[in-house]
Amino acid sequence: MAMVTNSEITMLNNLKPYKTTWKVEVKVIRSWSQQSNYSGENTFEFLLEDMMGSEIYCTCKRIFLARVKNLQVGQWRFLENFSVYPAIGMYRLSGHKFKISITQCSIVTNSSLTTCEVPSIDHNKESSSEDLPTSGSKRKEGDADLNDMNSTSKKLCG
Template sequence: MAAVQAFTPLADIKPFKTHWKIQVKIVHSWTQYTQFTGETVEMVLADTAGTLIHATVKKPQVSKLQRFIVSGEWRIIEHFTLTKSTGKYRATKHGFKMSMMEKTVISRTPAVSDDIYVDLANFPDILNEAGLSENILIGTSS
């Protein structure tokens, strides 16, 4: 009988390999278009410890993976790359950003928790002495 590989917590994943296996909840997803990357599907994922990470599905993988990307659902994700999370508008505080690749597998799994996994900024952190902080992403609802 084959041994079952345990899930790696999001806090422990590092970019030195691509064969990670994580169990996450899709907290939020959206489609994004830029001239540099074209159309992508962006997600914020959370594990049971409440760690959040930003993930991207680039255009070549969208048709293969999009049916598994349902906000509020739990998924198992295997084989992905990690890059340093940089830039002015970061979706999470995690030091890395996930990118799905051709070998990425996303599979369904029963719900592990009903938690909503949000990480809200304190108002004083958003509005500092110099005015509005441009390093905190502020969402709006329509």
């Protein structure tokens, strides 16, 4: 039986730890493997960004790697059914207060977005949040303060 997926897309700034059926549309900014001396287990790590420029850290244990094999740097994907945990520790890769963890139920599917289609965000204009499509979620006033102003992923296609 196929798993029913969530059709509503959530912006990264709106993720909360109380459920696991989120659906986000993200681009992979960076990916790498990580060896843990503590557990001896390899993990795969990702830095993800949504169309609003919000970034979040994502981790995946080796046993779930097949679930995220389509997460490739620079590509837009839908990511569904994952866990959200508080991001703690001194060395955080994003300013987001949560992190994503891939689970046995996680699904990655292709998005129709390309880097060229995502509008460039002018964080200095208040009206910019009204001009951007948000795929079902409304951007709150003040969210621009949470975005990474130095992200290199917002380059225009040339």
